[in-house]
Amino acid sequence: MNIIQHHEPIDIEALFKQTENATIGIDDHDLELFAAEDDEIHSFLGSAECKDRIGNAIRVAIGSDEAMKIFGRSSVFLLIVKYNSDCERPLMVEELSAINKFVKVLPNGSDIQWSLMHDSTLDNKVEIILLCNIKR
Numbered sequence: 032m033n034i035i036q037h038h039e040p041i042d043i044e045a046l047f048k049q050t051e052n053a054t055i056g057i058d059d060h061d062l063e064l065f066a067a068e069d070d071e072i073h074s075f076l077g078s079a080e081c082k083d084r085i086g087n088a089i090r091v092a093i094g095s096d097e098a099m100k101i102f103g104r105s106s107v108f109l110l111i112v113k114y115n116s117d118c119e120r121p122l123m124v125e126e127l128s129a130i131n132k133f134v135k136v137l138p139n140g141s142d143i144q145w146s147l148m149h150d151s152t153l154d155n156k157v158e159i160i161l162l163c164n165i166k167r
Contacts, residue, residue: 034073035072037074037098038075038076041160072164073162074163075162076161077093077094077161078159079091079157084114084126085122085126085157085159086129086133088112088158088159089159092161101163101165102138103138104165105163107141108142108161109161110144110146110160110161111145111146111160112145112157113159115149115151115154115156118155130145
């Protein structure tokens with residue numbers, strides 16, 4: 032799978048292996064539905080430590096004009112939310128509502144899969160990785 036990364040490089044294959052053991056995971060079937068060989072896939076990364084961490088991390092990830100143009104052409108999305116469940120400020124249910132708000136602004140008829148996974152290196156920070164697929 033060839034992914035155009037709009038941030039510092041991350042090991043996508045290793046990330047997918049981590050999500051298999053996530054609280055809400057992504058399996059091989061999800062990935063097959065997400066990407067075919069000739070699809071154009073883009074990834075965006077965002078993180079936040081302040082109030083509304085998921086919402087702010089999403090805004091950081093998609094905060095460019097380029098990202099919005101790509102999103103407008105996409106039909107399939109994969110959102111991975113990474114957090115530290117052992118931190119001082121655990122992830123709150125209210126923060127998860129940002130996912131619903133995000134889904135509402137996607138193009139009509141879009142499909143979205145998401146994962147919620149623990150990452151002990153994050154302290155109070157939440158990190159999101161957003162992949163979008165432009166079907167050819």
